[in-house]
Amino acid sequence: MDARDVILRPVITEQSVYEMDEKKYTFIVDPRANRSQVKHAVQEVFDVDVKKVNIVNTARKPKAMGQMRQYQGFKKSRKKAIVTLTEASADIDVFGEDNDEE
Numbered sequence: 001m002d003a004r005d006v007i008l009r010p011v012i013t014e015q016s017v018y019e020m021d022e023k024k025y026t027f028i029v030d031p032r033a034n035r036s037q038v039k040h041a042v043q044e045v046f047d048v049d050v051k052k053v054n055i056v057n058t059a060r061k062p063k064a065m066g067q068m069r070q071y072q073g074f075k076k077s078r079k080k081a082i083v084t085l086t087e088a089s090a091d092i093d094v095f096g097e098d099n100d101e102e
Contacts, residue, residue, distance in 0.1 A: 006033045006041035010094045011080060023085040025092050029055075031079045038081045049089040054082040 010016075011026040019026070029038055035053045042050050058078045065073040085092070 001030065001033065001037060003041035003044040006030050006037050007045060007081075012094065019082075020091075020094070023087070023089070023091070025083050025085070025094065027081050027083065029079050029081045031057075031077075033079070033081075035081075038083065042083050046092045047090075048092060049086040050083055051086045051089075052084040054084075056080045056082065 006029055008028045008030060011028060013026075016024075016026040025042075027038075027042075029041075033041075035055060038055070039050045039053050042048065042053075056079070058080065060074045060077040063073045063075050065071040
């Protein structure tokens, strides 16, 4: 599996933004990926040093669907990875901002 196939997208929530100050970044990853694949993918794509990787599997949840919410459906199950970087490592630019100030 290629490094770009392992990491699907970053998770941008209030909690994940607060954890970025502690050098913890949350990503949605491929369900078949394991900890070592996630670690190598983050190191390759973002050029950082990874200290620790935590994996969280979220189960599918029921969801009301339809115009009057009369049908029962399900949200997708996901696999999230919380990646902790070393203190000496650079930060990951999740928002795509340029640091060039003119």
